[in-house]
Amino acid sequence: MRVTVGLVVNPAAARDVRRLTSLARTVDLHERVNIVARVLRGLAAAGVDEVRFMPEPCQVVERAWTSLTGNVPSAGRTPSLRPIPSPGPAVDSQGTVTAAAWLAEAGMPCVVTVGGDGTNRAVALGWPDVVFAPLPAGTNNAFAPPVDPTVVGLAAGLFARDDARHGAHAQVVPYLAVDVDGIPHTRALVDVAVVDGAWAGAHALWEPGLLVEAVVTRTDPTVTGLAGVAGMLDPGGGCRAIRLRFGPGTDVLAPLGPGHLAVLPVSRWEAIAAGEEVVVGGGRMTLAFDGERETVLQPGQRASIRLVDEGPTVIDAAALVRQAASDGLFRQQPGHGPWHGRRPSDDDESEA
Amino acid sequence: MPTDDVLRELHRQMVRARVFEETIQKAYFEGKTPAFDIAAGPIPGEMHLAAGQEPVAAGVCAHLRPSDAVTATHRPHHVALAHGMDMRRLAAEIFGKETGLGRGKGGHMHLFDPETNFGCSGIIAEGMPTAVGAALAFTKQGRDDVAVSFFGEGAANQGAFHESLNLAALWHLPVVFVCEDNTWAISVPKDKATAIPNNADRSAAYGIPGALVTDNDVVGVYEAAGEAIGRARQGGGPSLIEVETDRLLGHFEGDPQVYRSAEVIEGLQARDAIRRFEKRLADNEVLTGEAAAEVRTAAQAEVDEAIEFARSSPYPDAADALDHVFA
């Protein structure tokens, strides 16, 4: 059985104006290549045969392959790499959307993503039922917990080989469906914010004074961005969706961005149930999705934001690998040669 | 987030620059046809026009005062105008007249204006150390002025770029480095010259923040530049902004542009940043189409007057060539 996994790398993540407005790290090309190289090693060790990847102008995946197949001290396998067919390299988020749609069509068991919240959003737009193994390589990474890429690769590979066994560690997450004037417009995985002003500009959100309201799918005080703001208000909520309205009321100290702690006045917040619609509009405003300003609403336009329970699936790499370790999948008898992710049924003996 | 007044001013500066470049372009070709003779006509020599790159100049210079130092390149007009240079003295210098900024001694690539603390150089990347020096002087003089250095993506492979970033970072100087990435270093595209995809990443090698602004968007530039310039002014040190922009015309006037196809050039025209900006201004009811047309008419009048001033100004006396070597 030939096991294939999808790989989407966003070469442009972690490079925008938040380098200036906050203490956001820069993930330069070298680091990105390194991350992908580690993923490929993990995938190979888990027994993945092939990786179908989205071509992009910086050729991060190709460079990672070169670095692995050159003279590297710890020689190891790498899966074979094949770009997905496309008219050209993906140069923007639409390219990511298209690539994700192709991976959906091709029936990939899962997709490893290297980018930030915006990257994952684009993948989910192209493939609403995608199974993700996300890596935090963007500015805000509310969606992707910090796990070493090597382990994410391992987890994704194990899942791809045996999703029945490991499926317990892949959770369906909700998303926000956004319609504008009754027409489906886009989706967001983490948050939709309503912002004063009518410009996408430098896209990122960093001026707290511009926030009008937000709907957030997760509350997590340990991450930066609006999910972190929600988490400061309702830390026990886990993945509970929340609607926030900004204005005089309660002042909340929260990390709006990396190193960027702001005091935000929150006038109201309430839990949002699936199917519930939040309607915004009336004046001229900008909608931001997963931390990036994008859509301008003119006066008279209405946008509705609806929480949908059944969105993409996210592999919890940490939990999956923990379970696999405790099941003895990573232990082998001495003398059995290089481990290559044998399934339990392949084992000669169970754990000693 | 710029106010509506700022948005209209950004638009006005971009239109002024564009109209100036278009008008200079026509004047440049006078006398040079039918067979192109670079030495002939009222504007001899090379001419490097910045049509398409206006968003960078407008978005950055909106945050500057005349006492802030600006250095620019062989393609300087949009920056010079956005920073407040007197258009008549700029035009007169391009025409080589006595009334020009340099009394005709500098020409279009060597513009120096003490009133707006502006200088430029025809040597790639070599305006960057000058900006570093200005910033150094400001720290010694106790001024909260900043220096801004404009350069292209080709310059980022020159030694002066690396030395300048390192020295500015080492001494924590109030200088902002603005990279106008128009893809083309004459005929060589960025991906054939630069080992990494984004010069915004190179700043990290020198320990300073670098941000990428995409899509030639004047509001994106305005926001990013506001952050960078504000940071420098408050003693936060240097930073780098890389802006994806478009060079609509050739490297120089007369460039046959054999290295990029007609489709590519049409594609650039199709995404003209000024036109896109005008549409959004209209959609957002900040500036109607009629008002935008009036801005263009006013700009053309201003440019025509400046060119007329240049044409009617006298040439310097020939023997003046021997003056001003030393103060």
Next chain:
Amino acid sequence: MAQITETKRLLTTAKAISEAIAQEMEHDPNVFVMGEDIGAYGGIFGATEGLLDRFGPERIMDTPISETAFIGAAVGAALQGMRPIAELMFVDFFGVCMDQIYNHMAKIHYESGGNLAVPVVLTTAIGGGYGDGAQHSQTLYGTFAHLPGMKVVVPSTPYDAKGLMTSAIRDDNPVLYMFHKGIMGLGWMTPNPRATDHVPEEPYTIPIGKADIKRPGTDVTIVTLSLMVHRALDAADALARDGIEAEVLDLRGLVPLDREAIVESVRRTGRLLVVDEDYRSFGMSGEVITTAIEGAFDYLDAPPARLAYPDVPIPYSRPLEQFCLPNPDTIATAARQIVGR
């Protein structure tokens, strides 16, 4: 011209230079110094000794090895009203930063139609004779003098060094100030008695562009610069013992070139020998001879001659290097040939 008082102070050339800088820095807060090892080290050749302790690191700034950046920064700071002194450690290193020197420092004043001044002093060590090889022994004043827009000052004595440095700092133009390593009076170089001399304590200036007759004479004019002034004076002493009185004319710099002094001297002596440690062809010696011909052709009793460094990269091995350098014997021999005795 300041009153020169009698003094018994003996200073090396290096100390005279650093004293001039210090005295200007005392009264003008716009003066500051940048360069490699000019701080705690005091300059590799001692030109900035003692300045760091006196003025602190804000004004005596050690730089990274980034000549383009810090010399360009000197230009940029000068344009904002400061008066920087930047040191290019060896003139031989100009290759890495020449654009900032000749295309920017030297040209901005002119390109601006005279509207902007660039009051930079660019100090640099020149010269060889002690085995430092082809990349660390050149003088190159001809190269810089050839390019318009910067003054070129080349002192030979402690007294001249201080006065010329003060003038250079006060000059609103870019000044390239070139000091020969062999005249600095450094304890780790071959001792040179002419590198130490009386220097007045108070500040004084020497006009840039004025040559100085270091030794008056009647029989032949020896025109030269820098360390070769010392060699020419030694040669003149030897010639005097044979009844030949050589006039040694120290140009003290090349831009502006004191053509009147050359012409005036040659008109008197009728004979010219140029001694030049820079490469023979296309440089200082050709310029001086042409100046003499242009101004004193009818007064010449013999064709002008030059004793210059051959057009070869400077060799390392002692016999090779000493072969190339003019010395008192070869200078005296050349002078005798011109004089015909």
